[in-house]
Amino acid sequence: MNQIKEAYDIINECDSILIGAGAGLSAAAGLDVGINAVRNVMPEYEREYGITDMYRGSFYPFSSINESLAYWSKAFHYWRYEVEVFPLYSNLLELIGDKNYFVITTNGDGQFIRSGFDRERLFLIQGDxxxxxxxxxxxxxxxxxxxxxxxxxxxxxxxxxPDRYIPICPHCGSILMMRQRSGVRNLEIRPYLEEKKRYESFLRNVGDCVLLELGVGFDTPILIKYPFWQMSLENGWKYISVNLDKAVLPKDILDKTLYLQRPIDEVINEWLDLKR
Ligand SMILES: [Zn+2]
Incomplete structure (x- = not known):
């Protein structure tokens, strides 16, 4: 039996599924923040600063907060609101159907929210x-x-x-910033804590569960990948990982693991063909 079918059968037969999604999912879905996006959306930044990648440009050492905010607002507005809602996300939603699911993701690009996933079943662990x-x-x-x-x-x-257009907290007068894991510690406040609570409650009550990891790399493995390995090991849960990179896996969970080194969009489309 081929791996795609084997993984599909596991997903199809489970009642509960935990999806862990990283940057690879949005990349496979079509999110492009490279040179083409820079040239379409903000070509002046290539001319003025030599920026050729919209995401990496967000770490550029701009000389003032005014200059940083000008860049960030343009770049983040683009990938949070202007890019299309990618069909890959709605295909994933169709795949899981009416299963009991939860999503933990490092993606702050809003695609899960915009494509109709239940907001109460999302843990945006890097912010939004x-x-x-x-x-x-x-x-x-x-x-x-x-x-x-x-x-x-x-x-x-x-x-x-300009200073007067910088967003300011009405309570203390500090600058308002994007709620994300960064130098500013404004991520782990109420919305985050509530999502985390729902996530933990899902895990406590789920019983048996399939772990589906999509495009999670080794930039921040401590957030999704390592906990998934741990849960597979401790609970005996099946662990399905789809990733273009070569497999790096602990040997303790190999008998629970299906690693598909394939483009995520192809895999999900094949699973949907099997389902339909
Ligand atoms: Zn404040």
């Missing part, structure tokens, strides 16, 4: 680029990023957001 929160974490409040980005984009002059 669609949220702003106080950079000093003085409170638990979050703010819809869309109008904030749009205001900054429309008021940017000479690659800088």
């Amino acid at each position: 680029h669609g949220d702003f929160a106080c950079s000093r974490s003085c409170c638990d409040e979050t703010y819809d990023a869309k109008p904030i980005f749009e205001s900054m984009i429309s008021h940017t002059v000479d690659f800088r957001v």
Whole structure:
């Protein structure tokens, strides 16, 4: 029996599934933040700063917060709101059907939310680029990023957001920043803690479960990959991983593991063909 079919049967027969998704899933879905995106969306940044990758550009050592915010608002607005909702995500949702599911993802690009996954079943462990929160974490409040980005984009002059258009926390006067894991510690506030609680409750109550890992690499394995290995080992859960990279696996769970070194979109489409 081929691996695709074997993995499909495991997924098809399970009642509960935990999906762990990394950057590889959005890349397979079609998210392009490379040179083509830079040239389409913000070519002035290639000319002025030599930026050729929108994501890496977000780590550029800009000389002021005004300059950083001008870049971030344009780049993050693009990949959180402007890119299409990728069919791969809705295909994944169709695949899991009415199973009891939960998703843990490092992707802050909003694709799970925009494609109709249940918001109550998502743990965005690296944050959501669609949220702003106080950079000093003085409170638990979050703010819809869309109008904030749009205001900054429309008021940017000479690659800088003027002081008066920098978003400010109404409670303490600090700058509002994207709620994500970064130098600013504003990620692990109420929305994050609530998601984490629901995630832990899912794990406590699930009984038997299949672990489906999609495009999770070794940038931050401590967030999804290692916990999945641990859960497979401790609970005897089947672990299915789809990834373009060569397999790196602990030998203790090899008998529970199916590793598909294939493009995720191809694999999910083949699974859907089997289902339909
Ligand atoms: Zn504040």
